[in-house]
Amino acid sequence: MLNVLKKLFAKKYEKPKGILLYGSVQEVIQTHKMLEIQGFHVRLVAPPPEVRVGCDLAVDIDGYIMCKAGNMKITMDKKEHRIVNISGGGCPDIPYVAEQLYNVKIEEAKNPIDLGNSLCAYMLQIAFGALKDKAADK
Amino acid sequence: MIVLVGTVPYKTGLYIGKANIEGKALNVDGISFPIERGTAVMAASCAQVCSFYNVEKPLCIFGGDVADGKGTDLMFGEVNANIDKYAPDIVTLHYMFPKIIYGQPFIQKIESLKKKPQLIADAGGMYLMKTINQSYFFDVFTPDAGELHFLADEFAPHPLYVRSDLLNEFIPLKSLVEAAYKNKNTAKATIIKGAVDYIYSDNVKIRELSEPNIAAMEAIGGTGDTITGMVSAFRYMKDADAEYKSLVINRLIGKEIKCNPATQIADFITAIPKVLERYEKKIS
Numbered sequence: 299m300l301n302v303l304k305k306l307f308a309k310k311y312e313k314p315k316g317i318l319l320y321g322s323v324q325e326v327i328q329t330h331k332m333l334e335i336q337g338f339h340v341r342l343v344a345p346p347p348e349v350r351v352g353c354d355l356a357v358d359i360d361g362y363i364m365c366k367a368g369n370m371k372i373t374m375d376k377k378e379h380r381i382v383n384i385s386g387g388g389c390p391d392i393p394y395v396a397e398q399l400y401n402v403k404i405e406e407a408k409n410p411i412d413l414g415n416s417l418c419a420y421m422l423q424i425a426f427g428a429l430k431d432k433a434a435d436k
Numbered sequence: 437m438i439v440l441v442g443t444v445p446y447k448t449g450l451y452i453g454k455a456n457i458e459g460k461a462l463n464v465d466g467i468s469f470p471i472e473r474g475t476a477v478m479a480a481s482c483a484q485v486c487s488f489y490n491v492e493k494p495l496c497i498f499g500g501d502v503a504d505g506k507g508t509d510l511m512f513g514e515v516n517a518n519i520d521k522y523a524p525d526i527v528t529l530h531y532m533f534p535k536i537i538y539g540q541p542f543i544q545k546i547e548s549l550k551k552k553p554q555l556i557a558d559a560g561g562m563y564l565m566k567t568i569n570q571s572y573f574f575d576v577f578t579p580d581a582g583e584l585h586f587l588a589d590e591f592a593p594h595p596l597y598v599r600s601d602l603l604n605e606f607i608p609l610k611s612l613v614e615a616a617y618k619n620k621n622t623a624k625a626t627i628i629k630g631a632v633d634y635i636y637s638d639n640v641k642i643r644e645l646s647e648p649n650i651a652a653m654e655a656i657g658g659t660g661d662t663i664t665g666m667v668s669a670f671r672y673m674k675d676a677d678a679e680y681k682s683l684v685i686n687r688l689i690g691k692e693i694k695c696n697p698a699t700q701i702a703d704f705i706t707a708i709p710k711v712l713e714r715y716e717k718k719i720s
Contacts, residue, residue: 357654359651359652359655359696359697360651360696360697362652362655362696362697364655364697366582368582368585368586368595368596368598369580369582369583369586369595370582371654371655373698375697375698382655382697382698383655383656383657383698384473385655385656385657385658385659385660386582386657388530388531388532388534388558388559388560388561388562388563388583389503389531389532389533389559389560390444390474390499390501390505390507390508390531390532390533390560391503392474392531393444393445393472393473393474393476393531394502394503396472396473396657397445397472414503415503416503416533417594417595417596417597418595418596420596421596
């Protein structure tokens with residue numbers, strides 16, 4: 299309840315004030331949770347291309363873009379940016395998350411970590427972030 | 437009998453029954469599960485192969501799990517208490533929350549059976565067995581390239597936790613396989629799914645396969661699940677080429693249906709009998 303109130307009354311920023319970079323996903327998860335508890339507005343995003351370590355790759359296939367992060371892959375069509383497939387993972391929330399994201403424009407899609415709660419959902423979030431950057435042509 | 441164990445994104449419950457294909461759905465225990473991804477895809481592909489060769493259909497033990505882990509609890513509650521009642525020849529573990537508490541009791545239950553069934557694992561089932569150091573108790577693992585990094589990392593309890601040096605450097609697949617076998621963190625046979633598929637047995641490469649090359653298949657959710665399901669069926673039929681046959685049939689399906697990255701996996705399942713028929717005619 300306290301966390302909900304903190305979030306509700308937290309100062310809202312129009313633009314991100316900064317980006318935190320970590321060497322491992324475990325640190326990202328811990329920090330993400332900690333900052334949320336403290337009432338900060340935080341969003342998990344893919345790291346800038348120059349500091350990526352090879353776990354989030356984008357591949358062009360016949361009019362579609364697929365982004366990979368570890369065991370997770372997410373694909374959208376280049377024209378409309380609709381999510382057409384999600385592949386990989388072994389945790390039971392992934393089929394549910396995939397169902398929610400299928401055929402949704404990536405700009406309008408909910409974050410996988412808001413839909414699922416497993417480690418696979420976190421990996422999917424990283425791939426999702428990279429794909430969203432691609433959609434914005436970053 | 438083939439026993440397929442995994443969670444499905446359905447209301448909390450335990451669903452036990454033979455796998456029956458009904459159009460683009462899988463009927464188990466009177467419930468129609470959409471064949472979209474995960475355990476239902478694995479079971480549907482296994483059922484299609486069994487149906488084509490007219491062998492006994494697989495029995496499914498599904499946990500309806502809405503991402504809260506309760507379905508995983510129910511599923512292992514049944515498997516770890518009663519799997520002997522199903523007289524399994526093959527047990528395949530698939531999507532689930534890899535809860536460590538269920539791992540060792542599962543191994544003990546299998547060890548208590550008069551005859552050890554062949555054990556196959558993918559997805560959460562594979563993560564669980566690797567985490568409790570029981571990978572080599574299994575006969576087949578079916579990782580993709582990302583999951584191979586996880587098997588190669590002796591400490592990682594999930595693909596999320598693979599240490600960065602394994603991802604940073606360009607490490608040949610052979611070295612990753614060696615690392616996995618060295619620490620007994622993979623099964624006796626390992627099928628590595630990807631642009632090139634590899635079959636390893638006890639750290640020896642048995643075969644690799646890259647044709648037909650269908651790049652779109654990597655993007656399609658479920659194209660790895662179909663392999664796990666087909667391997668379960670072919671192994672049950674004591675097919676000496678079970679792994680290779682599953683991989684080649686999977687690729688031939690992609691070619692047959694002219695798949696693209698937006699193709700849905702149910703189209704693969706539907707095409708299995710047709711592709712099997714052609715394949716059998718060609719090799720006979």
